[in-house]
Amino acid sequence: MNEQWRTFRGDKWTQAYGSRIPVGIQVRVLRFYPRRRVMVEYNGEPILTMLWCLRK
Numbered sequence: 001m002n003e004q005w006r007t008f009r010g011d012k013w014t015q016a017y018g019s020r021i022p023v024g025i026q027v028r029v030l031r032f033y034p035r036r037r038v039m040v041e042y043n044g045e046p047i048l049t050m051l052w053c054l055r056k
Helices: 012-016
Strands: 004-008 026-033 037-042 045-050
Touching (some): 004 037, 026 045
Antiparallel strands (some): 004 026, 026 037, 037 045
16 A cells, blocks of 8 residues: 655644644644544554645
């Protein structure tokens, strides 16, 4: 499988709730899920986020 890296851009909800991923950081995509959810890896920790929070 081709490894994908994307930039986390967040949205107003992730910023309001205090996301563990800072805006502008490169994260590695681990898996895509239905309903636009994505599992990403940040600092070795898998985190579930929404697809619209990522930029190619």
